Amino acid sequence: MEASITFKSVAKKINEDTLLADLSFGVEKGTRFGIVGPNGSGKSTIIKLISGILQKDKGSIYVKGYDVNIKSDKIKYEVGYMPQNAEFDTELNVLDNLFIYAQLFGISRDDALTRVKDLSKRLDFFNHLHSFPDDLSYGEKRIIMFARSIVHNPDILLFDEPTSNIDPSKRDLIWNFILNDLKEKTILFTTNNFNDAQEYSQRIAILYDGNIKYNGTFDYLVENTHGLAKFTIIFKDKVSEQLVKNISLNPKIINSNVSDNILKFYSTDKSEYFKILKFSLDSDINDIDISKCTLEDIFRGINLNMDIDD
């Protein structure tokens, strides 16, 4: 497969703090690539480096084969960028914001107007075209920022937390549009919403400590966690202290959490769960649950230095 975006040993410092260190990865053409990671891990920085808003300190970044340092002007025509924060010309209405932005990418006046109106109908903000950005809700602004990033029909789309803090209907609107209308595009998005990353990425990268801890499909990621699962036991009364002590001493149990009568923990070994269950039978149990590992669970595992084969 042809790579649309390639990072080679990229490093970036911000205020003397190393945010990205020796970062290397690639995004294949026509795929959706999700980056998850803790706050301040450098997700937005990766997007800003590609879109030319920030400059790397070391390494190389290629977009469609062009070095971003040498051909940044050419690359900007190929990239659509949706920032994390609402950025608008507040003195212009929504129509003019999008209309001007499209023209800056070489779209003719007539085409720009047609595209803006078409997108506004499909993304359900036609009634807001003559409103000013400050009069809109956060969710409406996100939808309009999403429309603005695709108004010039770029091949590569960079979405910085596209659906954060917006209601489910607007989130579905954005994701359905991405799945149906932007199938051919290369999409790189960052998110803190693990469900979104799990559901809509074809490849996922987990960014941790300035580097990518894991990069691959979700299924492959689950395989390489050696069957990590989340176990829950709900007792009738408070969890016994002896049980808590046993769990804390067990090296095969990860991230145990006791809250009054609820015991939660992660493990790659189901037999450990049965051992604990057997030990717990002395107490009254209300409910038990074994959940399939989610991306969020894996992310928590990584935070706790759990081994994941890459």
Place this chain on the structure above:
Amino acid sequence: MINIKVLLLKEFLIIKNSFLKYFFILFFFPLSLYLFLSIPLSIVIYDMKPIYIVWSSIGICLVSCLYLVYILCFSFCSRNHNSNLMKSTPVLSYEYLLAKYLYAIFIGTLQLIISIIISSSLNADYLTFFNLFKLYIVMIPSILIICNISYLFSRVIVNNIFLNIINLFVFIFISFGFGSFIPLSKFPVYYSNIVQYFPVSSTIVNCQRIISNESILYNLLFVSFFYVIILSFINLLLIDKSISNN
């Protein structure tokens, strides 16, 4: 070149959306300068030829024009090459600079016309069309210099309180530091000797020579254009640095 057109279109749409506010500023700013500076000072400064109220009409035109250019170019910079979103667009540094210059000249011309209409109608004096044209040409370097200076400030000032104080300083300097409302002859000699080579004060000197029907000092005009070239070069480098975010 298309991007310059689009950047200017954006600014005109902004003016169109707030037309009444802009009209109010364009009209009342020179009028306020006339009412609250020229008239009171004309009572204090009376030993002049031409009379102070006529002499200061150049100050009204120049101060209103340059200060408005300074303020609006500051906003232009914040909206364009200082904005993160605009950094992701393929607009080049020279396109930003040229668009900003054209915008500054447009705003400056508009304010100059309104100021001349106000001061001419209130003073009952008049300038010939040729003198008006000379006045306009002499003022262009100052407009571009102020436009460049506003960008330098926009690069370093982020705090709103500090910005307001700096804006006040700029107004005081343009109004009183360069001989717009108080003749340089009233300042200590060593100060006026230094300041007369500053581009804004050399423009004022030339403008005042135009209304006195004297020939303009071309050496001062060339010095002003020289400043424009130097500042343009510095600005271009800074815009380039800003949009590539080094």
